[in-house]
Amino acid sequence: MLRGFLRPRDAEAEALERSLQHAAVSHQDTPWLNGIFRPLLIALVASSLAAGPVALLRALSPWPLLYVLPLAFLLSVEAVYATRQLGRPSWRYRGRLAFRLGEVLGLLIVIRLAVWLFGTGLPGPAAVLGWLDDPGSFFDPQFEWTIAVFALCWWYAGAMTLDFMDLAIQPDEMLAREIRLEFGSSGAEHAHHGHSRSEIMGGFLARWIGCAILMIFLAAATRLNVRTGEQGLLRITLQGAGLAGDVLAGLLVYFVAGFMLIGESRLAVLRGGWYNEDLAVGRDVIRRWQVMVFATLLAAGALAALLPLGSTVGLSYGLGYLLALVLRLLLFLIAILTILVGILLWPFHLLLAPGGSRLPPPETLLRQVPDQQQVLTSLPPWLGGALFWAAIIVVTGYLLVVNWRGRAGSEGGLRGGRFERLRFWWRALWARLWGRAQAAGAAVRARLASVGPPRPAIREPRGPGLRPGSLPPRARVRYFYLSTIQRAEQRGIVRPPQETPSEFAGELGAHLPDAEDDVAALTEAFIAARYADEPIPTEQAHTVQPIWQRLIAAIGRGGRRDG
Amino acid sequence: MADVPVLLVLLLLIAILLQLDFVFYLVYLGAGTYALARWWTGRSLPALRVQRRLSDHMFLGQDADVEIEIANARWWPVPWLRFDENLPINLQMGQPVRRVVSLAPKERLRLTYQVSGRRRGYYAVGPLQLKTGDLFGFAQAGGRVITEDHITVYPYVVPLAQVHFQSRAPYGTIKSRQRIFADPTRIAGKREYLPGDPLHSIDWKSSSHSGSLQVKKYDPAVALASVILLNLRPEEYSRHLQAQASEWGIVVAASLASYLVRERQPVGLGSNGTDTLTGAHSWIIPPRPGRAHLMKLLEWLARVELTNGLPPFASWLPAATAGLAWGTMVIVVSPSADGPDCQALHHLVRAGLTPVLLAIEPHYRLGPLQERARRLGFTALIAADEHDLLCL
Numbered sequence: 021m022l023r024g025f026l027r028p029r030d031a032e033a034e035a036l037e038r039s040l041q042h043a044a045v046s047h048q049d050t051p052w053l054n055g056i057f058r059p060l061l062i063a064l065v066a067s068s069l070a071a072g073p074v075a076l077l078r079a080l081s082p083w084p085l086l087y088v089l090p091l092a093f094l095l096s097v098e099a100v101y102a103t104r105q106l107g108r109p110s111w112r113y114r115g116r117l118a119f120r121l122g123e124v125l126g127l128l129i130v131i132r133l134a135v136w137l138f139g140t141g142l143p144g145p146a147a148v149l150g151w152l153d154d155p156g157s158f159f160d161p162q163f164e165w166t167i168a169v170f171a172l173c174w175w176y177a178g179a180m181t182l183d184f185m186d187l188a189i190q191p192d193e194m195l196a197r198e199i200r201l202e203f204g205s206s207g208a209e210h211a212h213h214g215h216s217r218s219e220i221m222g223g224f225l226a227r228w229i230g231c232a233i234l235m236i237f238l239a240a241a242t243r244l245n246v247r248t249g250e251q252g253l254l255r256i257t258l259q260g261a262g263l264a265g266d267v268l269a270g271l272l273v274y275f276v277a278g279f280m281l282i283g284e285s286r287l288a289v290l291r292g293g294w295y296n297e298d299l300a301v302g303r304d305v306i307r308r309w310q311v312m313v314f315a316t317l318l319a320a321g322a323l324a325a326l327l328p329l330g331s332t333v334g335l336s337y338g339l340g341y342l343l344a345l346v347l348r349l350l351l352f353l354i355a356i357l358t359i360l361v362g363i364l365l366w367p368f369h370l371l372l373a374p375g376g377s378r379l380p381p382p383e384t385l386l387r388q389v390p391d392q393q394q395v396l397t398s399l400p401p402w403l404g405g406a407l408f409w410a411a412i413i414v415v416t417g418y419l420l421v422v423n424w425r426g427r428a429g430s431e432g433g434l435r436g437g438r439f440e441r442l443r444f445w446w447r448a449l450w451a452r453l454w455g456r457a458q459a460a461g462a463a464v465r466a467r468l469a470s471v472g473p474p475r476p477a478i479r480e481p482r483g484p485g486l487r488p489g490s491l492p493p494r495a496r497v498r499y500f501y502l503s504t505i506q507r508a509e510q511r512g513i514v515r516p517p518q519e520t521p522s523e524f525a526g527e528l529g530a531h532l533p534d535a536e537d538d539v540a541a542l543t544e545a546f547i548a549a550r551y552a553d554e555p556i557p558t559e560q561a562h563t564v565q566p567i568w569q570r571l572i573a574a575i576g577r578g579g580r581r582d583g
Numbered sequence: 584m585a586d587v588p589v590l591l592v593l594l595l596l597i598a599i600l601l602q603l604d605f606v607f608y609l610v611y612l613g614a615g616t617y618a619l620a621r622w623w624t625g626r627s628l629p630a631l632r633v634q635r636r637l638s639d640h641m642f643l644g645q646d647a648d649v650e651i652e653i654a655n656a657r658w659w660p661v662p663w664l665r666f667d668e669n670l671p672i673n674l675q676m677g678q679p680v681r682r683v684v685s686l687a688p689k690e691r692l693r694l695t696y697q698v699s700g701r702r703r704g705y706y707a708v709g710p711l712q713l714k715t716g717d718l719f720g721f722a723q724a725g726g727r728v729i730t731e732d733h734i735t736v737y738p739y740v741v742p743l744a745q746v747h748f749q750s751r752a753p754y755g756t757i758k759s760r761q762r763i764f765a766d767p768t769r770i771a772g773k774r775e776y777l778p779g780d781p782l783h784s785i786d787w788k789s790s791s792h793s794g795s796l797q798v799k800k801y802d803p804a805v806a807l808a809s810v811i812l813l814n815l816r817p818e819e820y821s822r823h824l825q826a827q828a829s830e831w832g833i834v835v836a837a838s839l840a841s842y843l844v845r846e847r848q849p850v851g852l853g854s855n856g857t858d859t860l861t862g863a864h865s866w867i868i869p870p871r872p873g874r875a876h877l878m879k880l881l882e883w884l885a886r887v888e889l890t891n892g893l894p895p896f897a898s899w900l901p902a903a904t905a906g907l908a909w910g911t912m913v914i915v916v917s918p919s920a921d922g923p924d925c926q927a928l929h930h931l932v933r934a935g936l937t938p939v940l941l942a943i944e945p946h947y948r949l950g951p952l953q954e955r956a957r958r959l960g961f962t963a964l965i966a967a968d969e970h971d972l973l974c975l
Contacts, residue, residue, distance in 0.1 A: 221720065229590045236594060236609075240601045268605050275609050279616060279719070286720040290663065294683055304685040305663050312662050313718050317612070320619055324611030343600050 047191035048109070052291075057310065058184060058284060059100040064277040066177035067093035069231055071270025072238030073169045078264065079242040083162050087138040089266055092173045095127060099177035105427065107185045122423030125416045131170055135163045152405035176231060180281070183224045187217055187288035189295050200298065217289040224285055228278050235274060239267055276317055283313035469510070493561035494549045500568035501546035507575050521547055535574040538567045587617055587721065620717035623659060627715050628727045630657040631664070631686075637708060640735045640882070641700045646676070647734070649698055649708060653684075654691040661686040665714040671706045674698040674734065700736035703833065705859050705886040707731040737881045738830075741838040746975045772800045808849045808870050808910070811836045812903055814896045814917035815856030817889045821918065824944055829889050832916045832943045835966050837884050839914060844877040852880045853903050855896060856887040864890050867903050870911065897923035901930065909935040916966075918944040920952060925959055932960035941966045941975075 070092040074085050102123055106116055136142050139162050151158050287309050294301050488496050505515055505524075513531050515524045525543040529536040545564045549556050591613050598606035637649040651668070655661055668680035676699045684692060698708070709731030716722060773789055776796035789797040813836045820828050836852065843850040853867030868880060893899070896917060904913055913936050915928065920940050931938040938961040945967045946952060956963035966972045 225587075229587070232590060233593060236597055236606060240597055240603055240606070271605060271609065275612060279613075282720070283718045286718060289720065290683075290716075294665075297681070298678070299665070300682045302682065302684040304687075305683055308660070308685050308687075309662065309718065312660060316616060316619055316623075316718060320615030321612055323615050324608055327607075327611050343596060347600075 047194040049188040049190075049194075052188040052288070053104065053185065058281075059097065059104070059181070061277045061281050061284070062100050062177055062180045062184070063093055063096035064273050065228070065281060066096035066099070066173045066180065068270040068274035068277070069176055069235055070169050070173050071267045071274065072235035073165075073172070074270070075239040075242050075264065075267040077165060077169075081162075084139055086266070087134055088166060088169060089270060091131070091134050092170060095130075095170050096173050096177035098123075098127070099174045100181045103178045103181040104185065107182070109191075118419060118422045119426045122419030122421075122426075125419050126423060127170070127174065128167070129416075131166055132158075132163060135160075135166055139166075149402070151409065152402035155405050155408045176227075179227065180224065183220055184285070184288065186220050187285060187292065189292060193292070193296060197295065197298065217292045221282075221285045221289050225282065228282070232274065232278070235271065239271065276321075279317055280310070280313050283309065488565075493556040493558045496561045497545050497549035497556060497564050500564055501542055501549075504542060504568060504571050504575070507572055511575055511578060513575075521550075532571070532574045532578055535571055538571050538574070541567050542571060587613065591617070616719065617721050620719050621722040624715065624717045624722040626657070627659075627661045627664075628713060630655065631661070631713065631727070632656055633711065633713070633729045635709065635711065635729065635732055637698075637732055637734060639733060640737065640878075641698075642737050643700050643703055643739045646697050646699050648695050651694045651696075651711065652691065653686065653694070655686040655689060658688045660688055660690075661715055662718050663715060667712045668696070669707075669709055669712075669731070670698065671704075671708075673702045673704060673736075674700070674706050674708070698734065700734075703736045703738040703830075703885045705882075706734050706736065708734055735882050735885045737885050738833045738837045740841045740881075741834060741969055741972055743838055743842040743973065743975070746839070746842055773797045774800055808908065809839075809843055809912040809914055810851040810853060810867070810870055810904070810907060811839055811914045811916060812867075812900065813852070813854040813856065813884075813887070814915070815854055815887060815889045816893045816896055817891055819896060819918055821944060824918075825889070828918055828944050831968075832918070833884050833887065835941060835943055835972060836916050837881055838972060839916075840877060840880045840884075844872065844874060847872060850876070850880070852883060854883075854887050855890065855893050855899050857890040858883060859886045859888055864893070865899055865903070869906070895923060897921075897927040900924075900927040904931055904934070904936060907936060910937065912937040912939060914939045914941060916941050916943060918942065919946055920956075920963065925952075925955055928956070928961045929959040937961075939964065943967060 529539045632654040634652045711729035713727045784798045849870035849872045851870035855865045857864040928938040940963040953963045
């Protein structure tokens with residue numbers, strides 16, 4: 021927010037923003053937001069939502085779909101942690117849309133790869149070329165359906181995560197409590213009412229119930245056999261021996277994990293109320309909560325296992341027939357109503373039907389210029405697709421980089437905790453190895469320098485990737501002088517730090533009597549480049565270069581004579 | 584939470600229609616969880632045994648522990664239990680006593696908190712409100728109230744070493760300067776017999792040893808049976824000193840009662856104020872000796888409060904002292920005394936009682952009051968602060 025008002029960013033604004041972020045970070049409900057149990061439950065519930073669509077797809081298509089549920093779980097875990105990361109205070113002013121788009125594109129890539137690996141098989145060269153001609157062929161039906169299924173799981177995981185983040189104790193509630201405790205006012209007077217946890221829990225519950233019904237419908241729909249009878253009437257009958265094992269497991273996980281999350285949300289509602297009323301809460305309350313929820317579900321499940329199921333109780337068949345009859349009556353009524361409405365609206369059809377006098381069609385104009393199709397047919401057919409894919413790759417790459425940087429740079433992301441230590445360890449290791457390599461290289465060079473003629477030519481001391489020709493004139497002149505000094509030091513002519521360039525020029529000239537003039541010229545050029553404000557023309561740099569080369573050679577000869 | 588039954592009904596219909604056994608199981612799981620949560624909540628609170636242990640009296644400035652014991656008598660746990668203890672502000676130390684705990688099956692929980700007697704009075708500790716609920720929010724949390732207990736905080740008692748009150752009652756336990764009352768139980772020595780000494784005072788044993796008649800010498804003593812009458816009519820106090828002076832009057836009464844009981848004197852208490860426990864006003868407790876009686880007096884002094892709309896103190900005084908024995912010292916603790924008050928006190932003198940007026944408000948006309956009192960036959964003293972009280 022401050023960035024939008026201060027141009028440029030000054031130290032005071034940065035300090036204020038850091039303190040605000042620190043306050044937001046320090047007032048975080050860390051025990052609630054951290055941990056892996058709740059994210060795991062959310063991921064289980066969201067991924068098990070795929071069981072219903074998977075069951076339906078299995079009934080309608082021969083696709084191998086065993087990989088869908090495990091992959092849905094991994095995607096749900098990713099959705100949970102990405103949503104948690106976006107909820108951090110440090111992300112308040114960042115580009116969430118770019119992060120999310122990068123995340124979505126990354127997930128699409130993963131899904132596409134998974135479908136190739138476990139479903140349709142890897143595409144061949146012909147298929148790849150076909151994408152250039154027709155980019156739409158990149159999307160096959162299995163890919164589209166799995167995108168829909170995974171999108172549902174991903175959205176559900178993110179929505180549940182947001183609910184639980186909203187159920188946590190908010191920073192403003194923590195600040196309000198600090199104020200209450202400091203000024204001694206009673207908790208009930210200043211309880212924070214702006215955040216209705218009961219409503220959030222109600223929304224979470226409604227979403228869970230809605231998705232449960234959807235999942236059951238989809239799974240149950242696989243048992244239906246719909247066909248047209250002899251009189252043209254719709255016949256719906258039951259078929260199949262039941263649901264597949266993974267679908268059953270998904271249904272069970274959805275309900276069990278869902279009930280556990282309902283228990284967690286109830287705890288959050290109570291916890292928030294207790295916090296705002298300044299109640300002391302025993303540690304056992306939180307610690308035993310999950311155990312008691314699980315024990316309750318276990319007891320209910322054990323009891324349920326003893327109760328009769330549909331296939332073992334004749335009453336259920338009778339009720340089933342009764343319900344089926346009711347539904348058929350309803351369908352019959354709907355059909356009757358549809359026919360009646362059609363009869364009522366039929367006269368309007370006559371009014372809107374085409375017929376009678378028509379306006380003459382407009383005369384087509386003669387075209388002298390080639391149409392778009394003619395133009396396009398003159399271009400290579402793969403060009404459009406190539407451009408399209410190039411744009412997609414560029415945009416995807418950018419968004420993936422944004423996403424990765426966001427994860428790497430935020431608190432709790434890759435910059436925090438173990439990843440931070442891993443990064444530092446790697447950096448330290450690399451620095452050690454590089455230092456040893458440099459030391460070894462220097463030792464080798466020194467060894468070679470100490471051996472008598474013939475001496476291999478010593479390369480100019482250049483920085484990695486530094487070419488004098490690429491430098492501007494002023495920097496080039498300075499480079500010539502400093503590299504000469506460095507070469508002289510290697511030969512034992514060390515410039516004391518307190519000496520000026522002019523003073524050292526005399527000393528260097530004494531060592532190189534044959535190149536005394538060159539020493540003076542190079543020193544004069546360096547002084548002008550270093551201290552004068554006038555621009556250095558390129559011609560002057562060109563003039564200095566042969567002087568520099570002669571000096572380097574002279575120093576090298578002087579070293580051999582000295583050695 | 585009404586959505587859950589709707590979900591269960593829908594699932595049941597689907598299960599029946601499509602004959603899906605697993606959906607039946609899910610319906611049973613959901614319904615079982617729902618029913619268990621509601622049933623559990625309804626039976627948790629009545630199964631709790633709650634007890635509060637505390638000392639029902641304490642002295643001013645003292646801290647005392649209050650222990651609450653909550654026991655879960657059932658074989659299933661109580662996931663959360665919230666209790667709120669209502670405490671008067673004058674007893675609270677720190678934050679209010681409110682907490683949320685969890686109880687395992689058959690677990691017994693003891694919670695102790697401290698109360699501080701910052702002001703004398705009769706205080707209600709509690710009631711203790713309990714609330715619980717289920718794990719899923721399917722059932723409303725029930726509430727149960729544990730009745731209140733009471734703590735009496737005695738008033739401050741100034742330790743008095745000696746109080747110079749005069750009594751006309753012969754024989755007692757307090758040494759008196761008035762030699763007219765010689766107590767035959769307090770032998771102070773022997774002397775030579777003088778004509779006129781009563782024969783029963785001759786000590787024959789020492790007379791036979793010495794060869795001459797010896798008589799016993801007795802210490803004079805008086806009985807100081809007393810009744811302390813405390814005036815708590817607000818109209819007779821200075822407006823700006825009303826609260827402070829009335830409290831000080833209670834302290835004076837408590838200190839005198841404690842001194843007199845320590846001196847093994849019977850002491851009674853009366854006041855025209857209102858007892859907050861019984862609602863009685865204008866009451867009197869007959870004189871009795873003993874520490875137990877003192878505690879009773881202190882309890883009444885802890886509970887008594889100023890009362891508006893009372894008749895003047897002077898008109899209540901005769902009725903309050905009507906049943907007192909001759910010679911009883913009537914110590915009137917009042918902010919001051921005007922004409923009717925002094926007349927009433929004079930009537931007490933004429934009735935054979937020994938009234939002493941203790942003015943507990945600073946009196947700028949104490950001298951004339953004391954002179955008037957002397958003429959009317961009673962003593963008027965000032966006890967406006969602790970120093971005055973110690974100098975009595």
